[in-house]
Amino acid sequence: MGAAGPQLGPIGTAWAVDEEPQNTCSILSFWCGEKCPGTRVPNTWLPSPKALNHELSKLFNEMWDMDVNRFAPGKDYAIELQGKADAVQQGDSAVRDSAARHLFHYVNEERLKNTKTFATFISLLDNYETSTGVEEVVTLEEIAENNCFLDAILMTGVMKLAHEYLLKKKLAKPNLVDFKHQLYDIWFQLYPRKEGDRPDSCGFEHVFVGETRHGKQILGLHNWVQFYLQEKHKQIDYKGYITRKNKTRPDRDDQVLSIQFSWKGSVKPIGSTFIGVSPEFEFALYTIIFLLSEERVTRETVKIEEYELQIVVCRHGRHIGTAYPVLLNTSNED
Secondary structure, eight states, X not given: OOSOOOOSSOOOOOOOGGGOOGGGHHIIIIIISOOOTTOOOOTTOOOOOOOBOHHHHHHXXXXXXXXXXXXXXXXXXXXXXXXXXXXXXXXXXOOOOOOSSOSEEEEOHHHHHHSHHHHHHHTTTTSOOOBTTSOOOOOHHHHHHHHHHHHHHHTSHHHHHHHHHHHHTTOSOSSHHHHHHHHHHHHTOOBOSSTTSOSOBOHHIIIIIOEEETTTEEEOOOOHHXXXXXXXXXXXXXXXXXXXXXXXXXXXXXXXXXXXXXETTEEEEEEEEESSXXXXXXXXXXXXXXXXXXSSEEEEEEEETTEEXXXXXXXXXXXXXXXXXXXXXXXXXX
């Protein structure tokens, strides 16, 4: 980042992600890269399922159907799943590569460039220092880019539906300017990822861009567009897919995947991500779950299309610490 500049939204009291209670350490450590001292996570670990949230499932399926900017598999993009990834531990640096080629064989880049929410989203991906512990500095240009992105997604049907739902729950204000300020504070306000550090992170960076810790851990990076662009520039090496118990392997048209990859010298044993969805869909989904609960970690079981998911959202004070989908029937056992 460049020279310092003001940020929209007040600075809130931040909690370090490493303060995560023991009963939820496994989620952060295994699926997102966060780790609590003394916690070892087996490769076959899965979060305990909660009862299906029918209200959120209905809402998220409406959002899914309304997501006109979502990319269609086989039309707007094509993936090559290749081999099944080996079971590895967080922090391993050398693993067998079960995929000789990229995960993304083709992506319609013209549509990415010409769809405003994607285009403004992509403009944000180079605004961050990915190493934790290094203070972020925000420029006026970057603040403008953040606001352009929020303006773009707030015009979509997906975000309008999310806003209407939050209004009914009295969790958002009717004025879009106020709602935009709320979104900015949740996603873009800087905070220290580890207690004692300088402001080095934010929800957007962690979830959509990705971070590294001490060059040994990958934190976050749960977005398919960032994955594709990093893979295109030879920064990400896709290692293979993680299977689901009811399937021998994922399908090429699956739009939620669990995968293994390396990035900036580290390996992520499992990274879960939506594929093809628009930025506004993920923003809306995670924001809703974040605002519905004041718990340190919120896990909601939902069914979106054919996918039974546990959506995990971790709170960092008034901001998002991390957010990602977990395929509940994902396993390394078969």
